[in-house]
Amino acid sequence: MLCFCFADVNECVINTHTCQANERCVNTVGGFVCERQISCSSGYQLRNGVCEDIDECVTRTHNCGMGFQCQNTDGSFTCNPKQGCLTGFTQDSHGNCIDIDECSSVKEPCTSGFNCINTVGSYTCQRKIIMCSRGYHSSPDGARCIDVDECQTSTHRCGEGQICHNLPGSYRCDCQTGYQYDAVRQICMDVNECWRYPGRLCAQTCDNTPGSYQCSCTTGFSLAFDGKNCEDINECDSNPCSQECANMYGSYQCYCRMGYYLKEDGHTCEDIDECSQSIGNLCAFQCVNVPGSYTCACPPLGYSMSPNGRTCQDIDECAIGSHNCSASQTCFNIQGGFRCLSFACPDNYRRVSDIFYVLITLTSIEKLETSQVSLIISLFVFRRFAKDFFFFFFFFFW
Numbered sequence: 001m002l003c004f005c006f007a008d009v010n011e012c013v014i015n016t017h018t019c020q021a022n023e024r025c026v027n028t029v030g031g032f033v034c035e036r037q038i039s040c041s042s043g044y045q046l047r048n049g050v051c052e053d054i055d056e057c058v059t060r061t062h063n064c065g066m067g068f069q070c071q072n073t074d075g076s077f078t079c080n081p082k083q084g085c086l087t088g089f090t091q092d093s094h095g096n097c098i099d100i101d102e103c104s105s106v107k108e109p110c111t112s113g114f115n116c117i118n119t120v121g122s123y124t125c126q127r128k129i130i131m132c133s134r135g136y137h138s139s140p141d142g143a144r145c146i147d148v149d150e151c152q153t154s155t156h157r158c159g160e161g162q163i164c165h166n167l168p169g170s171y172r173c174d175c176q177t178g179y180q181y182d183a184v185r186q187i188c189m190d191v192n193e194c195w196r197y198p199g200r201l202c203a204q205t206c207d208n209t210p211g212s213y214q215c216s217c218t219t220g221f222s223l224a225f226d227g228k229n230c231e232d233i234n235e236c237d238s239n240p241c242s243q244e245c246a247n248m249y250g251s252y253q254c255y256c257r258m259g260y261y262l263k264e265d266g267h268t269c270e271d272i273d274e275c276s277q278s279i280g281n282l283c284a285f286q287c288v289n290v291p292g293s294y295t296c297a298c299p300p301l302g303y304s305m306s307p308n309g310r311t312c313q314d315i316d317e318c319a320i321g322s323h324n325c326s327a328s329q330t331c332f333n334i335q336g337g338f339r340c341l342s343f344a345c346p347d348n349y350r351r352v353s354d355i356f357y358v359l360i361t362l363t364s365i366e367k368l369e370t371s372q373v374s375l376i377i378s379l380f381v382f383r384r385f386a387k388d389f390f391f392f393f394f395f396f397f398w
Contacts (some may be wrong), residue, residue, distance in 0.1 A: 008027070008029050008030060010027045011025065011027060011031070011032040012025035012026065012027045012032055013027070017032050017034070018034070019032075019034035020034065022036065022037050023035060023036055023037065024036075024037055024046070026048070028127065028140060028141075028142075029127060029129075029142075031140065033140055033141070035048070035049045036049065038051060041075060042075065043056075043074075043075030043076050044075055047111070048111040048114075050111065053072070053074050053075060055072045055077075055087075056070065056072060056076070056077040057070035057071065057072045057077055057087050058072070058087065058122070062077045062079065063079075064077075064079035069086075070087070071087075072087070085097035086121065087121065087122075088100055088102070088120070088121030088122045089121060099118070099120050099121060100121075101118045101123075102116070102118060102122070102123040103116035103117065103118045103123055104118075106123075109123060109125070110125035111125070112141060112143045113127060113128050113139075113141035113142040113143035114126060114127055114128060114142075115127075115128050127142050128142045128143065129142065130142060130143075130144075130145065132145035133145065133169065134169070135147065135148050135150075135168075135169030135170050136148060136169055147166070147168050147169060148169075149166045150164065150166060150170075150171040151164035151165065151166045151171055152166070156171050156173070157173075158171075158173035159173070159186075159187060159188070161175065161176055161179060161187070161188045162174060162175060162176070162188055163175070163176055175188035176188065176211055177211065177212075178190065178191055178193070178210070178211030178212045179191060179211055190208070190210050190211060191211075192208045192213075193206070193208060193212070193213040194206035194207070194208045194213055195208075201213060201215065201228070202215035202216075202228055203215070203217075203228055203229045203230045204216070204217050204218055204221065204230050205217065205218065215227055215228050217230035218230075218250070219250070219251075220232065220233055220235070220249075220250035220251045220252075221233060221250055232247075232249055232250060234247045234252075235247060235251070235252040236252055240252065240254070240267055241254035241255075241267055241269075242254070242267060242268045242269045243255070243256050243257055243260065243269045244256065244257065254266055254267050254269075256269035257269070257292060258292065258293075259271065259272055259274075259291070259292030259293045260272060260292055271289070271291050271292060272292075273289045274287070274289060274293070274294040275287035275288065275289045275294055276289070282294060282296065282310065283296030283297070283310055284296065284310055284311040284312050285297060285298050285299060285303070285312050286298075295309075296309055296310050296311075298312035299312070299336060301336070301337070302314065302315055302317075302335070302336030302337045303315060303336060314333070314335050314336060316333045317331065317333060317337070317338040318331035318332065318333045318338055319333070323338045323340070324340070325338075325340035326340065328342065329341060329342050330342075330343065
């Protein structure tokens, strides 16, 4: 039979204790305790944190002579002439010196946590060794049984995901928040809060997570600060449209300015070519497309745009003096331009004035009968007034 014995290590002697400078190390079975240093009066000594009387007679620190018997007193001693029995003994009825059982006769000869053991002429104090029930262990002073905290010492058998709660002499395993115990499988199962409380936890979408849940929002919304409600996102702040943006609840709409149309992507605005798409004639001469609109154009020379912006009107170069006719020529306005005319009189012509020219021509037509004379009088009247001219032709036959 093998016996495994363990000797107590005196941490106070080998200096492996953790007592402070103002504390005194006291060795215990399997450990040590730190006691505060207490100053005791003369004749007393500190023991287990209490000032005890020093028995000078026992410790032989008295100064009694050979013929005197030392007798201890509180904090001191007296020297009495030798007679009777030694300390720790008393005389019986026959005058014999018998041992005094201090453990029975002295009130609390040992401090708490120690047992009194009588010896011949004296006694000793030995630390109590007590047996505690399961879930308890003896206190450091050995005086009582205290609860073992299985949760703190990790001696519990709680499974993964469980929480240990200490109890007097035992412990209890509970499931974490968001879990419930499955007695069949003997494990903690996640609670789906979204199924258990439908429509009560989140404003829009509830997503179950291990031990909890999380709220989320659909497109166009963001989760509010409370983590439950959803707030509309103003998508227009990020400029998703090429031109104009209108925020709507949970969405947005792009639209275009006049002269543009929204492409199929719903974001980009494209210019409308009014010139190519017009059913009627927008312009009298030429339509020119510009971003978002159109303009009408006239021929580069001889015309200007009318106030209506669509039709072209003739420029009277003769009236505004923008022609290049010489002084001997007369400016004659035509559509889109002008002509410079010269009026030098040929033979048989006579100038009447600067305004009127009368040309008389008598011509005999050979093909007619000789008795007939054709008198052709052509009267050309030119009036130099703005944009007015007249031609008069008179034919007389007789």
